[in-house]
Amino acid sequence: MVGIVTFFATPQIKSVWATANMSPDQQEALERSVYYAGCSEARSAGAAPIYQGQPGYREGLDGDGDGVACEPYRGQ
Numbered sequence: 001m002v003g004i005v006t007f008f009a010t011p012q013i014k015s016v017w018a019t020a021n022m023s024p025d026q027q028e029a030l031e032r033s034v035y036y037a038g039c040s041e042a043r044s045a046g047a048a049p050i051y052q053g054q055p056g057y058r059e060g061l062d063g064d065g066d067g068v069a070c071e072p073y074r075g076q
Helices: 011-018 024-031 039-046
Strands: none
Touching: none
């Protein structure tokens, strides 16, 4: 029996590949192509976490400034 395995890049890796050759203006336009009022809205849409360079990312949603907006909460 022969099987076929397909590998898919994770969204953050695909985002890095897709935005690597973009100018800062192009990257900003892509990020602004989708707008979430807050992280609750992004999570409800199934978009969270949102990585810098992905549609919907903005610094206002990235509380710790690490390039990942609407991260899952981590228990202490």
